[in-house]
Amino acid sequence: MIILRSFDGETFEVDEAVGLESQPIKHVIDDDYANIIIPLPNVTSKNLAKVIKCCKCRMEDSKAEDKNAKEDLKTLNVEFVKVDQSTLSNLMC
Template sequence: MIMLKSSDGEEFEIEEAVAMESQTIKHMIEDDCTDNGIPLPNVTATILSKVIEYRKKHVEAGNSSVADNKDLKAWDAGFVQVDQHTLFDLILAANYLNVKSLLDLTCQTVADMMKGKSPEEIRKMFNIVNDFTPEEEAEVRRENQWAFD
């Protein structure tokens, strides 16, 4: 078992197979840095518990039949049905922990949220302030006309 310590001090004991799914943690295990637990200063307990839940499910699915792949995709779709703040924290954690499948899933979810939306709709969705003047915005649209066709 491997002990992980979240940024807010909570400890999680997980199986090595689950821990090894994170390239960051895998390297720490390989470098024998696990004696007092592995500190994860960039991941809160709430998000770490979700990352562990995700990895456990995928490790279990990896040990199951191929027929379960459809079930796993459905589970993944439900897993990312969270508020925007949690989704962005999951992206940051997946990136920091180097869990490619989770990073791909969460980034694809954000991409799907933006698909078919205008820049104004995307700004509103993500609370982004438009700091371009109308002239600057027109220039960007001209320079990138291919993207607006």
Template sequence: NETFEVELAIAMQSQTIKHMIDDNCADETGIIMAKVIEYCKKHVDAASVEEKPSDEDLTKFDEDFVKVDQANLFDLILAANYLDIKDLLDLT
């Protein structure tokens, strides 16, 4: 079991996580959940006025993000779907 501490804005990227917090029913592996959180954090930071990266930087991040083996990509797709993170699902 792993615990991830993230800012509320990052967790709120997923409607499902909002409900899962109370239910404690997350069923994703630690590695995949860490990747999902990394993706959400990058996109929350991109929307921030203070830390806004260029569109090119965000596109590069997204391209690199999905450069994983097929099994992990499949797990990312399942997690994005389960956690209702539309942008991540579209990317994968």
């Protein structure tokens, strides 16, 4: 398990495998920060919750082999980016 802390101080406990789905979080984990609180100073709790949800879905759907799961992932990706430009920019950091 890893603990992620958002810019506004909210913490999220997630499986390391979920965190590894996000490249920025993966780089921190790779730098041997597992088992401590990982600060994400540029990410609000709202955006971090959205990223974690997306990472969980990607991880689960990548294991699924049926066509419906693949379509669900495509739908998730489309919904994920349906936000204002500022939020989208923050999600990509």
